[in-house]
Amino acid sequence: MSSLFAPAEGSRPEVLAGLVHGVAVGCPLLVGVAVGAPESGALACLGTYVAAFTNKGGPRGRRTAGLVVAATVNALAFWAGELVTGLFLLALLLLIALVFLASMGEAVHGTVARLGTMPATALLAGAGQAGTGPAAGRPGYAALLVLAGGLWYATATAVLTPTPRLRGVLADVAGPYREAAHHLARTAAATHRADDTGHARTVAALRRAEAAARTLRGPGGDERLAGLVEPLLHRAAELVDLAAALAWTGAPPEAVRREFTAAAAAAADHLDRTARLLTHPGSAPPSPVPEPALAELTRACDALRARVATGHAPYEVLARAGRQRRLLVRIDAATATARHRAAAVAYASGTRLHPGAAPERGFDAARLRAAMTLDSTTYRHALRITAVSAAVFALVGAVGLPHGEWATLAVLRVLRPQFGATLQRAGQRVAGNLIGGTCAALLIAGVSGPAALAVLLFAVISAGFALRPVNYTFWVIFGTPLVLLLGDVADPGDWQAAFERIGMTVIGSAAALLGGYLLWPTWDHDRLAERTAEAGRAATGYLDTTLDRLVRPHDPARPRPALRADEARRTAEGALAKAWASQRQARTEPGHDPAAVASAAIALEGLAELMEHLGALGAHATPAPPYLPGLAEYGAHAPAALTAKSPQERAAHADAVSDVVDGMRLHLAGLHARRLAELEAHGDDDTPTRRALRAGEPVVVLLATIAECVGRLSRRPW
Structure with missing residues (x-):
C-alpha cells in the first residue's frame, strides 16, 4: 500500500x-x-x-x-x-x-x-x-x-x-551535493550498511544534474554558463566516489572514533551548505571551516602512531585510521573547491535561459509501417x-x-x-x-x-x-x-x-x-533473465575498463582511460536500472517464478555492490599507480570470473583472483613490517615505504573487497 x-x-x-x-x-x-x-x-x-x-x-x-x-x-x-x-x-x-x-x-x-x-x-x-x-x-x-x-x-x-533561469539548473546540480552530504552523515553516525542505497541515490542525483546541465550546451544554450556549471558537476562526481570510498573503509578505530565522527559530520555539513548555496545563494549561511575537526583527527592519528611505535596497538589499526583521514582531507579539499565555484556561479542564478526546441518527428509512412508489427x-x-x-x-x-x-x-x-x-x-x-x-x-x-x-x-x-x-x-x-x-x-x-x-x-x-x-501481454518476468544478463555484461565491462585504467594508465593503444571508464560506468548504470525496474514489476505479476525473481534480486544487489566498489576504486586512481604484485593478472582474471561459460572456468578465475589478492596482502604485510621498524626513528618522515603504503593500501583493500564480490557473483550466473 x-x-x-x-x-x-x-x-x-x-x-x-x-x-x-x-x-x-x-x-x-x-x-x-x-x-x-x-x-x-x-x-x-x-x-x-x-x-x-x-x-x-x-x-x-x-x-x-x-x-x-x-x-x-x-x-x-x-x-x-x-x-x-x-x-x-x-x-x-x-x-x-x-x-x-x-x-x-x-x-x-x-x-x-x-x-x-x-x-x-x-x-x-x-x-x-x-x-x-x-x-x-x-x-x-x-x-x-x-x-x-x-x-x-x-x-x-x-x-x-x-x-527558465539558471537557478533551475543549479537546483538540480545541488542534488548530488545534498545526497553526498546525507551519505557522509550516515557514515559519521555509523549507520551506513552494506545494503544502504545512499550511493545509488547520490549517483541518480548526479545523472539528473548532468542531464539538466546539458541544456546549457544544446541549441539556444549558453557556453559561458556551461563553463561555470560543468566544473561543479566534475567535483560532484569526485565527491560521490569519495563518499563511497569512505563508507566502505568500515568503522573507525576506537582510538580515533570521536575525532573521526566529528570530522565526517563537519564535512557533511560543509557539503550540505554548499548545496544550499546553489539553491538559495542569498540565504545560505556561512560554512563552518572543518579544518579544526580534521586537525583534531590528525592529532588523534599521531597519538595512535606513537602507540603503534611502542607496540601498544597493531599497525593495521593505524593504517585504517590513516586511510580514513586522507579521504576526509580529499573530501574537504573537493568541497572547498566546489563551494568556491558555487559562490562564483551563484551570482548568475537569475540569468534567463533560452533552450532550443527539441526536434519533433513528422509523419513517415515507412516508420509507421515498421512499427505496425x-x-x-x-x-x-x-x-x-x-x-x-x-x-x-x-x-x-x-x-x-x-x-x-x-x-x-x-x-x-x-x-x-x-x-x-x-x-x-x-x-x-x-x-x-x-x-x-x-x-x-x-x-x-x-x-x-x-x-x-x-x-x-x-x-x-x-x-x-x-x-x-x-x-x-x-x-x-x-x-x-x-x-x-x-x-x-x-x-x-x-x-x-x-x-x-x-x-x-x-x-x-x-x-x-x-x-x-x-491481450498480447508483455511480462517483465519473461525478460528479467535477459535484462539481468545485460546488467551483468555491462558491469563486467565497467570492471574491465576500471582495472585497465589501473593497470595501464598510459597505454597509447587505449587513450583516455578515465573517459572510457566513465562511459562504461554509465552503460552499466543504465542496464542495472532497467534490470531493477523489470525485477520490481516481475514480482507483482501473476505466474512469475518467485525463486527466479529472488535470484535475480540477489544478482542485481551483487552487481550494484560491485559497481559501488568500482566507483570507490576510481577515486584512488592516480597518473602513477602504486606497484602491486600481480595487478595485471588480477585485471585479466576478474572479468573472466564473470564471463566464462562454464562454472568450473568461472571458479578457476575467481580462485586466481583470490590468490593474487593474497600476494598483494603479503606485499602489504612486508611494507607494514618495514614501516613499523621505521616508526621509532622516522615516525613523521615521508619515507618511500610510507608513500608506498599510502598509495597502495587503499587500493589493495578495495581490490580484496571486489574480489569477494566477484567470487559471489561467479557462483550465481545470470
Missing part, C-alpha cells in the same frame, strides 16, 4: 507550476460565476483542463503554438462527441481511431504523441455533455466554450509561466488499449450505466504496456478515486453556491498540479474532485454521482487489468 504513495525518485512539488495552473485552469469558472453563467464557465474550465495535459513545456513560442493546436483538436473532438450522441457505431469508430492514434504516438507524428489521449477524453466528455446545460438546443456552443477555455489556457500559460511493444499496446477501451465503451453503452464514460477513461489512464505497470497504475487510480471522490462527495453535500466551489477549485487545481510530478496517486486524489466539482456546477448537490463515478473507475480499472493479462 505504501508504494501507491511513494514519491517518484528525484521529484519535488512544483508549487509555482501549481499556482500557474490554478489561475489558468480555474479562471474561466470564476469569470462564469462573475457574469452569472457558471455552467458556461465550467465548460470553458473543462477546455483548460484537457489542454493542460498536452503542455509538455519547451520554449514559449513553440509551447503556445502547440497548445493552440491542442485546444482546437480537443474542441473538435468534443463537438464530434456531441454530434455522435445516439449514433453508437459512429461514436465507437471515432473512439477507436483516436485511441489507436494516441497509442502509436511518435510512430505517427510528434503532434499526435503530444496530444496523447486528450482528444479521446474530449470525445467522451462531449458525448456525456450533449443536450445538457447551456448547450441544450445550441449545437456547437459547448464546443466553442471548450475551445475558448483551451485558447485561454494557451494564453495564460504564455504570460504566467516564468522564463506484433514484434513491436508499441503496436501491441495500441491494439490492446484500443480493444479494451472499445469493449468497455460498448458494454457500458449497451447496459446504460450512468457516467459510463468514466469507465472508458479509467482504461485510458490505467492500461500500460507492461502488466506490472498496469497493476500499479490501477491501484493508484482506484485509491486516488476512493479518497478524492469521497472528499468531493462531502464537499458537494456541504458546500453550496458556485462562488464557493470556484474558490475550492482554485485550491484543488493548484495542489493537484503541484503534486502531479511527485506521485500519480496524489494527482488522482486532487484531479477527481476537480472533475466532480465541475460537474456539480451543472448539476448542484448531486453527491451520489461521485460514488457512481468511483464505481465506473473500478470497472474500467478491472477491465484494464483483464485486458493487460489476456
Whole structure:
C-alpha cells in the first residue's frame, strides 16, 4: 500500500507550476460565476483542463503554438462527441481511431504523441455533455466554450509561466551535493550498511544534474554558463566516489572514533551548505571551516602512531585510521573547491535561459509501417488499449450505466504496456478515486453556491498540479474532485454521482487489468533473465575498463582511460536500472517464478555492490599507480570470473583472483613490517615505504573487497 504513495525518485512539488495552473485552469469558472453563467464557465474550465495535459513545456513560442493546436483538436473532438450522441457505431469508430492514434504516438507524428489521449477524453466528455446545460438546443456552443477555455489556457500559460533561469539548473546540480552530504552523515553516525542505497541515490542525483546541465550546451544554450556549471558537476562526481570510498573503509578505530565522527559530520555539513548555496545563494549561511575537526583527527592519528611505535596497538589499526583521514582531507579539499565555484556561479542564478526546441518527428509512412508489427511493444499496446477501451465503451453503452464514460477513461489512464505497470497504475487510480471522490462527495453535500466551489477549485487545481510530478496517486486524489466539482456546477448537490463515478473507475480499472493479462501481454518476468544478463555484461565491462585504467594508465593503444571508464560506468548504470525496474514489476505479476525473481534480486544487489566498489576504486586512481604484485593478472582474471561459460572456468578465475589478492596482502604485510621498524626513528618522515603504503593500501583493500564480490557473483550466473 505504501508504494501507491511513494514519491517518484528525484521529484519535488512544483508549487509555482501549481499556482500557474490554478489561475489558468480555474479562471474561466470564476469569470462564469462573475457574469452569472457558471455552467458556461465550467465548460470553458473543462477546455483548460484537457489542454493542460498536452503542455509538455519547451520554449514559449513553440509551447503556445502547440497548445493552440491542442485546444482546437480537443474542441473538435468534443463537438464530434456531441454530434455522435445516439449514433453508437459512429461514436465507437471515432473512439477507436483516436485511441489507436494516441497509442502509436511518435510512430505517427510528434503532434499526435503530444496530444496523447486528450482528444479521446474530449470525445467522451462531449458525448456525456450533449443536450445538457447551456448547450441544450445550441449545437456547437459547448464546443466553442471548450475551445475558448483551451485558447485561454494557451494564453495564460504564455504570460504566467516564468522564463527558465539558471537557478533551475543549479537546483538540480545541488542534488548530488545534498545526497553526498546525507551519505557522509550516515557514515559519521555509523549507520551506513552494506545494503544502504545512499550511493545509488547520490549517483541518480548526479545523472539528473548532468542531464539538466546539458541544456546549457544544446541549441539556444549558453557556453559561458556551461563553463561555470560543468566544473561543479566534475567535483560532484569526485565527491560521490569519495563518499563511497569512505563508507566502505568500515568503522573507525576506537582510538580515533570521536575525532573521526566529528570530522565526517563537519564535512557533511560543509557539503550540505554548499548545496544550499546553489539553491538559495542569498540565504545560505556561512560554512563552518572543518579544518579544526580534521586537525583534531590528525592529532588523534599521531597519538595512535606513537602507540603503534611502542607496540601498544597493531599497525593495521593505524593504517585504517590513516586511510580514513586522507579521504576526509580529499573530501574537504573537493568541497572547498566546489563551494568556491558555487559562490562564483551563484551570482548568475537569475540569468534567463533560452533552450532550443527539441526536434519533433513528422509523419513517415515507412516508420509507421515498421512499427505496425506484433514484434513491436508499441503496436501491441495500441491494439490492446484500443480493444479494451472499445469493449468497455460498448458494454457500458449497451447496459446504460450512468457516467459510463468514466469507465472508458479509467482504461485510458490505467492500461500500460507492461502488466506490472498496469497493476500499479490501477491501484493508484482506484485509491486516488476512493479518497478524492469521497472528499468531493462531502464537499458537494456541504458546500453550496458556485462562488464557493470556484474558490475550492482554485485550491484543488493548484495542489493537484503541484503534486502531479511527485506521485500519480496524489494527482488522482486532487484531479477527481476537480472533475466532480465541475460537474456539480451543472448539476448542484448531486453527491451520489461521485460514488457512481468511483464505481465506473473500478470497472474500467478491472477491465484494464483483464485486458493487460489476456491481450498480447508483455511480462517483465519473461525478460528479467535477459535484462539481468545485460546488467551483468555491462558491469563486467565497467570492471574491465576500471582495472585497465589501473593497470595501464598510459597505454597509447587505449587513450583516455578515465573517459572510457566513465562511459562504461554509465552503460552499466543504465542496464542495472532497467534490470531493477523489470525485477520490481516481475514480482507483482501473476505466474512469475518467485525463486527466479529472488535470484535475480540477489544478482542485481551483487552487481550494484560491485559497481559501488568500482566507483570507490576510481577515486584512488592516480597518473602513477602504486606497484602491486600481480595487478595485471588480477585485471585479466576478474572479468573472466564473470564471463566464462562454464562454472568450473568461472571458479578457476575467481580462485586466481583470490590468490593474487593474497600476494598483494603479503606485499602489504612486508611494507607494514618495514614501516613499523621505521616508526621509532622516522615516525613523521615521508619515507618511500610510507608513500608506498599510502598509495597502495587503499587500493589493495578495495581490490580484496571486489574480489569477494566477484567470487559471489561467479557462483550465481545470470
